[in-house]
Amino acid sequence: MSAFNERIEALRAKYGNRLAILGHHYQADDVLRHVDFQGDSLELARKIEGLSAEHVVFCGVFFMAESAAALARPGQKIHIPHQGATCPMADMAPAQRLEDVLNALREDGRLVIPLAYVNSSAEVKAICGLYGGSVCTSANAKTMLEWALQQGDAVLFLPDKNLGHNTANQLNLDATERLELDIRQDGSRIDHKKVRYARLLLWPGVCAIHHKFKKIHIQELRRANPGVRVVVHPECSPGVVRASDGAGSTSYLIKYCADAPSGARIAIGTECNLVQRLAARHRPQGKDIIPLKALSCSNMAKVNEERLAGLLVDLEAAQPLSLSPDVIEHSRVALERMLRICA
Ligand code: 13P
Ligand code: SF4
16 A cells, blocks of 8 residues: 555545545546546536535546536535646647637538537537537447537537547448548638538547557457457547447446456457456456557546645645636536436
8 A cells, every 4th residue: 555545545534525536447546446436537527516525636637627617516626636637639629729610610601510529628618518519428429429410510520530430430420421620720721612511520639549559459369369359449440449349438348347258358448547457356257358458548647646645635725627707608508418418
């Protein structure tokens, strides 16, 4: 046990129900042992509305804590142990660029509805709320894309083009109805002739971690391990998803392992903290769970026990996350639309 373990537990006891700690599945075990609730992005966003704690500490990356701040009740303070724990994919869609691109897309009179993956900034979510759109997570992307397609002439899906394509595949949306956008130069490079025919416009972002999983990894693994099942997160490329036996959110991957029979061998394509935890959890039942390739999210790792302890020691004086009233109002519209549609 680390030197921080007892300190954190003593501080949790001191704050009692004035404090709630939430953690994403990608956090390390020594952080997750201190959380009151662990979940995927959708489950964590849902949890906020039922929390009455004055201080909510969010062990995950910045966009997750921002969503919590948008959904928090008045006076509730949302904290993250390290403000630099950002998601590089969320940073691939700056809010001003989104607004420029949306305006360029709407020039031709088509009603383009923005749908942002929750891995995006609060400002981006606010734009989605303002322009009649919403947000989605990997657990509800299919429902939300189906909804968004019914709201206008086309959907702008951002920032993850892989999740966009994988979800479009689930909806049997033909490749000819999709267009990956050139978002450079404030949207002036967009090919308007092609935009006119597309129903799904894709922002060219990816998760640098999940994009590293390749079809060749699955082929080699299947050759070396006949009978192995492969499941991946839908931030992986469409080729990887097609070559696997299943794809879904972190909660889907957890359930897949829980439901598998004893003796199963399962390779998982996602962040390795989660894969290692599942391997340890299911080893006693004779399930062999291995990483498709061991990749970790260095941003998730910026939240650690030492930083959690440091935050809790000075919690009353700590600066909670702060969003402008405008961003709160409009990002909340986008988030609440998702929570209502997927209730
Ligand atoms: P989930 O929504 O599946 O929890 O995943 C979040 C994420 O950041 C995956 O890289
Ligand atoms: Fe962002 Fe990828 Fe890390 Fe998830 S795994 S938080 S998408 S960088």
